[in-house]
Amino acid sequence: MNTTTLKLSSSISRQVAGCRNLASRLHKLTVSVPQTRAHSTVAASPLDSLSEGFRPSQALDVLQQKGAKYGFIKRTEIAALFGAARPGTPRDAKVIVTSLKEFKRNCNLIIDNRQAHPALDGILRSMLPRRRPEEYPVPKSVGEEEWAEKRRNIQAKREFDASLYAIGALVDAQTGLITTVYTEEINKVLEMLRNSIIKLGKLSLDSELSLSESEVKEASKLHQQIFRMLKTRSQKPERRMNKKAARKYLKSVKTTQGPDKITVGLIQDLKRELLAAKEKFKEKEEETEEIEEESAKE
DSSP: OHHHHHHHHHHHHHHHHHHHHHHHHHHHHHHHHHHHHHHHHOOOOGGGGSOTTOOHHHHHHHHHHHHHHHSOOOHHHHHHHHHTOOTTOHHHHHHHHHHHHHHHHHSOOOOOHHHHHHHHHHHHHHHSOSSOGGGSOOOTTSOHHHHHHHHHHHHHHHHHHHHHHHHHHHHOTTTOOTTTSOHHHHHHHHHHHHHHHHHHHTSOTTSTTSOOHHHHHHHHHHHHHHHHHHHHHTTOGGGGSOHHHHHHHHHHOOOOOOOOHHHHHHHHHHHHHHHHHHHHHHHHHHHHHHHHHHHHHO
């Protein structure tokens, strides 16, 4: 019994020692491997090669090269592109929209509100004038009040163009903004659109800054579309999708906020102002027809 016991105890001791040795090796692997990976994956961004104050188009060029080579880009890199948008430079807004579409399609880039907010902010900043109306000097040939009124109307027209372009980018599913931008930020764009339409609606249709019939139709279409999309994203549309489409949608959606009371009020105001604008075009058309009929009788 004593000999058997000794053999059994020595066998157990060897097994325990082997287990300890194996555990020690596994511990070393778990500690050392992440450190090695961390050092190997840290690489300089291609944006570091650009000079300070680079343009969004320059950032897009280098990120396109990185995307073509590696098949991915970082969210911080595209956020830097958005932040480079310059005031009063509409082509920068187009670069932002192009980058959102391209990197979502080619690099499977999924953004969240930390990137969607600067994207929307960059679009508006680049579409609006560099200076406020009161910052422009008054020409000698124009009265101060007349010049101030003209500058306010120009500012309203630029705000109309900026908000309309921003809403167009929001409703474009290829940009991915509609599933990431919060309702509060969308309300600010809708408010800008409403205020600009109210200001421009007071102008005569013969004014060079008045809204055209095509612009009114475009605004009518887009404000209804953004409202429908806000309602849709709050109603869990993935329930009506097949499994593959639902997985893809849930991967990209970052907020399910729907329209709030402020949104509903803004949409109602927009509907009322746009209907009034359409009535003005209708009245002008009827007046033109009456004049043509009278001239034909003569």
